[in-house]
Amino acid sequence: MTEPITATLDDPETAREEGRRKMDWARQHMPILDSLWTDFERDRPLAGETVGMAMHVEAKTAILAELLAAGGAEVAITGCNPLSTHDDVSAALDAVDGVTSYAERGVDDEAYYAAIEAVIAHEPSVTVDDGMDLVAAIHEDHPELVDGIVGGAEETTTGVHRLRAMDDDGELEYPIFAVNDTPMKRLFDNVHGTGESTLASIAMTTNLSWAGKTVVVAGYGHCGKGVAKKAAGQNADVVVTEVEPRRALEAHMEGYDVMPMAEAAEVGDVFITTTGNRDVIVAEHFERMDDGVLLANAGHFDIEVDLDALSELAVDTSEARDGVRAYEMADGRRLNVLAEGRLVNLATPVALGHPVEVMDQSFGIQAVVVRELVESAARGSAGQSGGRGPRDSEYAAGVHEVPDELDREVAETKLAAEGVAFDGLTDAQREYMDSWQHGT
Ligand code: NAI
Numbered sequence: 001m002t003e004p005i006t007a008t009l010d011d012p013e014t015a016r017e018e019g020r021r022k023m024d025w026a027r028q029h030m031p032i033l034d035s036l037w038t039d040f041e042r043d044r045p046l047a048g049e050t051v052g053m054a055m056h057v058e059a060k061t062a063i064l065a066e067l068l069a070a071g072g073a074e075v076a077i078t079g080c081n082p083l084s085t086h087d088d089v090s091a092a093l094d095a096v097d098g099v100t101s102y103a104e105r106g107v108d109d110e111a112y113y114a115a116i117e118a119v120i121a122h123e124p125s126v127t128v129d130d131g132m133d134l135v136a137a138i139h140e141d142h143p144e145l146v147d148g149i150v151g152g153a154e155e156t157t158t159g160v161h162r163l164r165a166m167d168d169d170g171e172l173e174y175p176i177f178a179v180n181d182t183p184m185k186r187l188f189d190n191v192h193g194t195g196e197s198t199l200a201s202i203a204m205t206t207n208l209s210w211a212g213k214t215v216v217v218a219g220y221g222h223c224g225k226g227v228a229k230k231a232a233g234q235n236a237d238v239v240v241t242e243v244e245p246r247r248a249l250e251a252h253m254e255g256y257d258v259m260p261m262a263e264a265a266e267v268g269d270v271f272i273t274t275t276g277n278r279d280v281i282v283a284e285h286f287e288r289m290d291d292g293v294l295l296a297n298a299g300h301f302d303i304e305v306d307l308d309a310l311s312e313l314a315v316d317t318s319e320a321r322d323g324v325r326a327y328e329m330a331d332g333r334r335l336n337v338l339a340e341g342r343l344v345n346l347a348t349p350v351a352l353g354h355p356v357e358v359m360d361q362s363f364g365i366q367a368v369v370v371r372e373l374v375e376s377a378a379r380g381s382a383g384q385s386g387g388r389g390p391r392d393s394e395y396a397a398g399v400h401e402v403p404d405e406l407d408r409e410v411a412e413t414k415l416a417a418e419g420v421a422f423d424g425l426t427d428a429q430r431e432y433m434d435s436w437q438h439g440t
Contacts, residue, residue: 019092031417032364040071047072052124057103060359069098083347127152151373158300175395182402193354195226197345210234216268219275273304323348
């Protein structure tokens with residue numbers, strides 16, 4: 001049976017202290033969550049709810065979990081990737097009143113899914129996922145819980161893709177907010193967060209410079225744009241590969257070289273995949289690469305770089321540095337894979353994930369949508385509005401956009417915290433924007 005992290009560590013007390021220190025530092029730089037804290041402690045909007053979470057368990061996520069507990073929820077949490085948990089943070093989180101953490105770094109597949117089951121055993125009434133593993137397990141193995149679930153929130157692009165596919169098949173049984181897709185998340189977390197943390201993690205893991213390198217970015221979506229921009233900012237030459245013609249054109253107009261992966265394989269020094277797709281770098285590409293290249297993935301799953309094919313081509317492998325596995329080819333070339341092809345900004349031993357300020361925004365959205373799901377069910381069951389979803393929620397089963405007013409609320413809180421003032425529309429401007437009668 002899976003036990004909370006505290007039961008599995010040799011020295012939980014020291015781990016808790018170190019984890020708490022990391023969490024305190026994060027919280028100092030999370031003004032949005034801090035501002036919500038005051039409201040949540042006062043109003044206890046989540047009282048009586050159980051929030052099940054499967055996310056990258058490091059300091060910023062821990063602050064979100066702690067905030068939800070401060071809002072009255074019982075919280076059960078585990079990781080959403082076997083390599084991204086910080087055990088000390090997980091231990092500190094487990095010590096928070098109302099929170100149980102099962103997340104542990106380096107678990108095998110069996111233990112990973114057992115921890116998801118342990119979270120589900122708390123019978124969550126709200127789910128908060130990064131990649132949809134919790135939602136999938138509930139639908140596949142615990143459908144009896146659905147009636148008690150008020151809704152869920154999904155953090156990442158790949159999770160939202162999976163949920164939409166499930167919704168299209170008519171299989172999604174409760175409402176889920178696509179947190180990933182809302183401006184306050186996607187335009188900052190995916191672009192700037194992934195850009196900064198991917199480059200930082202690769203640099204810290206390898207101790208190599210960006211300047212003068214050719215960096216191949218696979219996928220010019222939100223994450224790819226951030227990675228390309230930050231790499232260019234570090235004086236690297238950037239090559240982009242794409243499968244979507246408008247994205248390829250955008251990259252070209254930004255001044256990057258755009259070419260197929262088969263050509264890029266011959267010129268790249270560092271390869272970073274950001275597609276959310278599979279088999280982006282495969283055997284034919286490995287065969288063309290130079291000795292010493294770095295291969296890193298920033299997409300959600302570890303299927304973008306075909307490690308099975310690379311293993312088959314390799315005559316030997318060795319741990320070149322912590323978090324770097326060198327695959328030696330028959331001709332002597334060494335291709336270096338970071339973090340076992342898992343999210344490089346979260347899964348190398350020194351990875352810290354996105355900058356704190358960025359996650360403050362993403363998790364600010366998470367917190368307000370969890371509150372909204374619970375309040376919506378309360379409004380519905382009080383007869384104030386028609387209940388369409390489970391527990392009379394106003395939100396029917398399916399994927400929902402984050403309501404614009406909630407996105408704005410978080411943006412305004414952030415701007416206020418940054419001391420940034422901005423203009424508002426005058427009545428005349430508002431009337432003009434709303435009218436079709438004004439012409440030349
Ligand atoms: P997006 O949909 O904006 O961009 C993906 C891009 O990849 C698209 O332009 C698509 O045309 C392109 N693409 C698809 N297959 C390709 C192929 N075979 N070769 C080249 N390009 C290809 O998605 P977004 O938001 O950029 O997310 C990408 C991935 O990163 C997802 O798996 C997402 O979950 C993950 N993600 C990772 C984060 C991290 O911390 N590392 C943070 C946020 C998202």
